[in-house]
Amino acid sequence: MNWNQILTVYLKELKDSLRDRRTIISMIVVPTLLMPLLMFGSFYIMSKVVKKARDEATTLVVIGGADSPGVIAALKAEPKLRIVEATADYKTMVSEKRVRVAVEIPAGFEASLKAGASQTVMVYHYEGEMKSGMGAGEVEKFFRVLREKTVEARLADRGLKPELIKPFEVKRQNVAPPEKVGGNIIGGLIPYLIIILCFTGAMYPAIDLTAGEKERGTMETLLCSPVHRVNIVLGKFLMVMTASVATIAFTLLSSAATIMAGGSLMMRGGKAAAAGAAGGGGGFIPVIDPAGILGVFAMIAPVAMLFAALLLTISLFAKSYKEAQSYVSPLIVVVIMPAMMGMLPGIELSAKTALIPILNLSLVCKEMLSGVWHWNYIALIFGSTALYAAVAVALCVRMFNREDVIFRA
Amino acid sequence: MIVAHQLTKTFKDKKRGIIPAVSDVSFTCQPGRIYGLLGANGAGKTTTLRMLATLLKPASGTITVADHDAAAAPEKVRANVGFLAASTALYGRLTAREMIAYFGQLNGMSADAIRTRIKQLADELDMHEFLDRRCDKFSTGMKQKTSIARTLVHDPAVMIFDEPTLGLDVMTARSIVKFVRECRNRGKTVIYSTHVMSEVEKLCDTIGIIHGGRLVAEGTLVELQARFAERDMEEIFVKAVGGEAALAAALKD
Numbered sequence: 242m243n244w245n246q247i248l249t250v251y252l253k254e255l256k257d258s259l260r261d262r263r264t265i266i267s268m269i270v271v272p273t274l275l276m277p278l279l280m281f282g283s284f285y286i287m288s289k290v291v292k293k294a295r296d297e298a299t300t301l302v303v304i305g306g307a308d309s310p311g312v313i314a315a316l317k318a319e320p321k322l323r324i325v326e327a328t329a330d331y332k333t334m335v336s337e338k339r340v341r342v343a344v345e346i347p348a349g350f351e352a353s354l355k356a357g358a359s360q361t362v363m364v365y366h367y368e369g370e371m372k373s374g375m376g377a378g379e380v381e382k383f384f385r386v387l388r389e390k391t392v393e394a395r396l397a398d399r400g401l402k403p404e405l406i407k408p409f410e411v412k413r414q415n416v417a418p419p420e421k422v423g424g425n426i427i428g429g430l431i432p433y434l435i436i437i438l439c440f441t442g443a444m445y446p447a448i449d450l451t452a453g454e455k456e457r458g459t460m461e462t463l464l465c466s467p468v469h470r471v472n473i474v475l476g477k478f479l480m481v482m483t484a485s486v487a488t489i490a491f492t493l494l495s496s497a498a499t500i501m502a503g504g505s506l507m508m509r510g511g512k513a514a515a516a517g518a519a520g521g522g523g524g525f526i527p528v529i530d531p532a533g534i535l536g537v538f539a540m541i542a543p544v545a546m547l548f549a550a551l552l553l554t555i556s557l558f559a560k561s562y563k564e565a566q567s568y569v570s571p572l573i574v575v576v577i578m579p580a581m582m583g584m585l586p587g588i589e590l591s592a593k594t595a596l597i598p599i600l601n602l603s604l605v606c607k608e609m610l611s612g613v614w615h616w617n618y619i620a621l622i623f624g625s626t627a628l629y630a631a632v633a634v635a636l637c638v639r640m641f642n643r644e645d646v647i648f649r650a
Numbered sequence: 651m652i653v654a655h656q657l658t659k660t661f662k663d664k665k666r667g668i669i670p671a672v673s674d675v676s677f678t679c680q681p682g683r684i685y686g687l688l689g690a691n692g693a694g695k696t697t698t699l700r701m702l703a704t705l706l707k708p709a710s711g712t713i714t715v716a717d718h719d720a721a722a723a724p725e726k727v728r729a730n731v732g733f734l735a736a737s738t739a740l741y742g743r744l745t746a747r748e749m750i751a752y753f754g755q756l757n758g759m760s761a762d763a764i765r766t767r768i769k770q771l772a773d774e775l776d777m778h779e780f781l782d783r784r785c786d787k788f789s790t791g792m793k794q795k796t797s798i799a800r801t802l803v804h805d806p807a808v809m810i811f812d813e814p815t816l817g818l819d820v821m822t823a824r825s826i827v828k829f830v831r832e833c834r835n836r837g838k839t840v841i842y843s844t845h846v847m848s849e850v851e852k853l854c855d856t857i858g859i860i861h862g863g864r865l866v867a868e869g870t871l872v873e874l875q876a877r878f879a880e881r882d883m884e885e886i887f888v889k890a891v892g893g894e895a896a897l898a899a900a901l902k903d
Contacts, residue, residue, distance in 0.1 A: 249755045253744075260743040458739030462800070464705055465738065466756035467729035644706050645662070 242475070246468045250476025251483075258446050258480060267445045268484045272438050272492040277499045291371075298323040299341050299376035302331050306346035315387070316344075321379050335367050341376030342366045354391050431496075432537065432606035435489055436580040436599055437573070439541055440548050442488025443481050444569055447552035450477045452565035460647065474553070474641045478634060481549035489541055493534060533610040540609070540619070543626035544602055548576075550633030554640050560649055583607065595621045598629055651839050652679040652702060652808060657711035659697050659863075671697045673863045675711075679839050679856075681807070684830065686854030687843040688887060690901055694863040695843040696735070699812045702841065703733045716807045716839075729757060732801030735812035739797075742786030746777060746796040749785060750803050757804035764803070771799040791822045798829055809833045811842045815849065827853060847883040861891040862900055 258264045299322050306313050316322055327334065331343035345363040347353075353360050362384055366377035393403055454460040463473060552569060559565035576599060582588055583603025590604045601622045608615060640646050659672040672694040679685040689695045700706040702713055704724035713720035716730035740749055747768060754764035772778050775795045780788065785796060794814075801809065811830060815823035830853060833840050844850060850857055850871075857874060859867040867874060867890040875881055878889045891897050 245758075246756065249752070253741075253748075253752050256748070257741060257743050457742065458737050459741050461705065461735065462738040462740070463756075465703060465728060465731070465733040465801075466753060467725045467758075468756050469725055648700075648706070 243469065243472050246472040247476045247479070250468070250473055251479045254446075254450060254477055254480035255483065258449065258484065261445075261449060263445045264449065264484060268442050268488050269491055272442065272488045273495045275434070275438070276492060276496040280499050294372050294375060297372075299379045300325050300339075301376065301380060302327045302334055302340050302343045304331055304343060304345040305348060306350065308349055309346055309351040311351055312346060312387070316383065319383055322383065331365060335365055335373065338367070338370070338372075341373045342380055344380055357395060430584065431610060432603045433580045433584055435492060435537065435541060435606070436544070436576060436602060438488045438492050439485050439545050440552075440573065440576045443485035443545065443548045443552050446484040447481045447549065448556040448559075448562055448565040448569060450480060451553055451557040452559040453562050455559075455647075455649075456561040464647065470641045471638055474634075474638045478549055478553060478637065481553055482545050485545040485549055486542070489538065489545070493538060497534070533606075533612060536609040536614070536619075537606045540602055540605060540623060543623060543630050544599065546630035547598065547626060547633055550630060550637045554633065554637040557637070557640050558646055558649070579603065590615060590618050592621070596625050598626055602626070651681055651714075651716065652677075652685075652841060653712075653714040654678075654698070654702065655712045655714075657698065657701060657713065658709045659694075659701060659706065660709050670863050672701070672708075675860070675863070675865045677858050677865060677868060679808075679841050681839045682834060682837045683855040684834050684840040684842055684853055686850045686857045687841060687860055688845065688847070688850050688857055689843070689860035690845055690891075690897060692900070693860045695845075695860055696812055697863075698860065699733075699735070699810050699841065699843055703731055703810055704728055705733075729804065730807050732804075732806040732809045733812070734797055734801045734810070734814050736814065736816040737812070740785040740788075740793055740800070743784060745782050745784055746788075746792075746799070747781045749796055750799045753800050754803045759804060767803055767805075768799070771802060775799055790818060791825070794818065794822050794826060798826075806838070808839045809841070811840070813844055814842075815844070815846065847887060851883045859887060859890045861896075866890050866892075 258268075298320070301316075301322060302325055303313065303316065304327070313324075317324055325334075325340050328339075331340075331345075334340045335343050343365040345365070347360045347362065350360055350362070364377050364380050364384075367373040392406065396403060396405065451460075454463065464470070552572075555568050555572070556565035559568055579597060579600035580603050582600050583606075588594065588600075588604065590601075590608060594604060595601045595618050601618075605615070605619060605622050609619075655676050657672055657675040658670070660668050660670050663669050675694070675698060677685065687695050687698065697706065701708050702715060702720070704713075704720050704727050707721070713727075715727045718726040718730065720727050740746075741752075744752065750768050750771065751764050754767060759767070768781075772781055775798060777792075777795055777799065780792050785793065788796065809830075811826075814826050814830075818826065827849065830840060830842060834855075842849075842854060854871070856868065856870060858865050859874075867877070867886075869877065871883070874886050874890075878886045880886045880889060888894055888897060891900070
């Protein structure tokens with residue numbers, strides 16, 4: 242190994258790559274724009290859609306209820322509900338989204354309320370349709386209130402207190418500090434995004450520096466130089482790793498800027514989304530532990546090494562840029578799978594999962610972002626990934642020394 | 651000086667098994683002379699030259715270039731070789747100056763030495779006008795000049811040319827031929843492969859005819875003319891490879 246030569250190759254590759262539009266896009270433009278677009282864009286649009294759906298009155302058709310004018314009047318008086326004349330069969334109307342729900346009031350409903358009997362009100366909704374689901378919630382809320390009033394009236398008639406049927410209450414309270422909640426909610430998403438970007442950031446330079454060079458005929462030129470091939474591989478490897486790490490650095494910087502700039506927007510959006518999902522209730526700002534972000538950055542280093550070496554090895558085998566792309570693109574799925582598994586609830590860090598590359602990173606990052614530092618696992622994950630990466634680098638050097646790979650025709 | 655002794659190289663092919671590309675080839679190239687390696691496509695010229703430049707390892711046989719053994723010290727061999735082939739391209743996103751400087755650095759030259767050398771080469775090859783422009787925008791002639799400067803930056807004692815005029819226009823091809831002569835005049839050892847008969851006649855001091863991976867004839871033009879009783883290089887070549895039928899069969903493979 243000759244560090245002077247490695248540095249020479251590295252600096253040339255860096256200069257060369259910074260003049261390549263594809264590398265610039267994958268290394269700088271995409272990671273810088275991705276987070277703001279994800280947060281401001283999709284988050285904002287989502288919360289707007291949910292808010293609009295919530296603010297609109299629920300349209301419904303009423304089936305029956307001719308002998309219950311009081312209930313019908315109360316339904317009509319409810320500002321969040323709007324009764325529509327039935328123009329067709331109620332099922333068709335709900336299915337075709339002309340109304341959100343249909344309510345069937347049984348015959349003699351009001352009379353049975355007074356008589357103390359029990360009857361069933363049917364709410365017809367369209368499963369999986371957000372507006373219909375919300376409408377059903379509103380209608381159920383109306384009838385729940387009516388039921389409670391009826392119960393109170395019946396108890397009062399018999400001279401009993403309302404507490405009789407409510408011997409105790411059950412309440413929930415959150416004890417997790419905000420950064421842990423944040424870690425658990427977006428902590429799963431951040432490692433996932435980072436792993437993908439770490440891979441895509443390395444992908445284009447890796448192809449360009451190997452198959453691209455073969456295709457353009459510069460590989461043979463480079464091999465004519467008196468530099469030992471190990472030094473060429475390491476120079477190229479360092480460049481690909483730089484691209485990968487730079488991609489993540491730009492992502493983290495732009496995420497931090499987005500969170501700082503968009504805190505208030507996110508809070509409003511968060512409230513709307515949370516309220517929409519839970520049918521009422523408060524939102525909060527997820528807070529991320531800055532030390533966790535630094536931890537993620539440190540843990541990604543051996544993974545970036547692993548990706549860089551693997552991508553170089555695979556794309557070196559290809560004769561052309563296109564061929565390399567067809568080998569490397571399907572690998573994204575291989576990378577995404579374990580990264581996604583880390584987001585699933587129930588998959589936790591253990592001695593076994595700590596040895597599975599990518600999944601282990603996804604899991605440990607989630608923990609670090611929520612402020613939990615399992616040092617023994619962190620050491621195990623860092624060590625095992627560094628070992629995998631070293632094997633991949635050795636494999637890459639071997640490939641570079643194979644004539645049938647370099648001069649594959 | 652280049653000494654190749656009993657060089658053999660085989661390739662593995664999935665369908666055809668082991669194919670001999672070069673078999674038992676021996677020759678010597680002297681300083682201040684041009685050795686021409688003449689052969690049809692697929693005769694083994696490129697494989698032989700790539701072995702001399704240590705890009706490929708021979709299956710058996712030895713190579714000595716500028717007193718360095720290719721198997722023991724491939725880096726030292728490459729440090730003494732300038733290799734120019736139709737397949738050695740330029741980095742399109744670098745300027746001509748950056749390209750030449752990069753190969754100077756790879757050859758361990760200091761920044762000062764590189765600066766002086768680039769000035770000298772740009773004067774000789776008339777490159778000043780496009781020295782700071784990117785190679786991907788170059789004409790064929792500019793590319794060729796930059797490639798020549800790249801091979802010469804470390805002033806190697808041995809020059810290896812693998813079909814350097816392939817696909818070039820007449821003017822550029824002529825300038826290459828002129829440059830090859832200059833290399834000889836400066837006392838460099840030159841080996842030059844081609845399948846163009848006229849280039850061999852004009853340029854080479856010694857001619858080696860390679861066919862089916864074997865060196866079938868070797869000598870000066872006069873010696874070969876006497877041996878095959880023909881004046882024309884093309885006729886000599888056809889006779890040397892065993893007649894037109896043998897040549898056609900080899901080209902079919």
